[in-house]
Amino acid sequence: EDKVVQSPLSLVVHEGDTVTLNCSYEVTNFRSLLWYKQEKKAPTFLFMLTSSGIEKKSGRLSSILDKKELSSILNITATQTGDSAIYLCAHTGTASKLTFGTGTRLQVTL
């Protein structure tokens, strides 16, 4: 059974700080790793990672996959209160089924 674990579970930072969220996985047949941001509704897509060592970037957010370590990180620089959300990591398995991690709840305070 595929397993995705995220850390930390919860994080509170001040606006302007940089944060790094972790995701590790144990899967039978790796296809891709996805990052999502979830506020009050359904998750919104951030990144899809398939190749090790290639950084994906979107504004202040970036993510990279390390297949050797079976992990990925999501970085957010110069955090803003609008970044407060749950960040979910998921593995795409057979038949496009997603296995989600526990999520990291990020709160950015003024």
Next chain:
Amino acid sequence: GAVVSQHPSWVICKSGTSVKIECRSLDFQATTMFWYRQFPKQSLMLMATSNEGSKATYEQGVEKDKFLINHASLTLSTLTVTSAHPEDSSFYICSATGPNPETQYFGPGTRLLVL
């Protein structure tokens, strides 16, 4: 971009009644739709995978007679929670894949509260 809608957004019902939740892909044909459930402060758990015109595939531990899924067309899937009980109260989210099976588009979710 691809848009998935869900209806209703919120539903409150009495214990023992059945509730139907619709998931529609608005501007693409969804070959596969997925139904997830999310309890407070927990992650999304896949309940079932549905392909148009065929029976849904349920994850282990999900009762298929309790959570009826119908995928009648390439743009519509429905989840019916039969004889709902308070423990079924949750956030139900659907997603759909289009031409690229690697990308899932999520609906806005439906909050169900069973009294």
